Amino acid sequence: MKDASDPKxxxxxxxxxEGITDGECRSIFMDWALSLTDPDPxxxxxxxxDRYRSDAPDHPMTAVLEQGLANPPAAKRRGGRAGRVGQG
Structure with a gap:
């Protein structure tokens, strides 16, 4: 069964x-945000x-998720002509 909150x-x-860095977590977070089908992350x-913070409060991904909650990721990129030109 696929997890809607973490589809990949x-x-x-x-x-x-083990030993993952803040930068690596930020990169993974952006990949995660782009993989969501729900427009509201x-x-x-x-x-x-809720799932991970209590077991890993000092993990860099916990900090990245908390930052993402405070400053949600930007809207998904747009492909094709609309991505290059925008809507008219």
Whole structure:
């Protein structure tokens, strides 16, 4: 069963990587945000924090998720002509 809050298990895997850095967590977070089908990432960030924060309060991914909650990621990139030109 796929997890709607972590569809590619990117966040779960980040928590399993020993010695992962802040920069690597930020990169994984952006990949995660782009993989969501829901346009509002905030409920998913809350779900992930509820899932991982108590067991890993000092993990760099916890800090990145908390930052993402305070400053949600930008909207998804747009492809094709609309991405290059914008809507008219």
């Amino acid at each position: 298990n990117l966040i779960r895997e980040a928590y399993r990587i 905030l409920p998913h960030i809350r779900t992930l924090l």
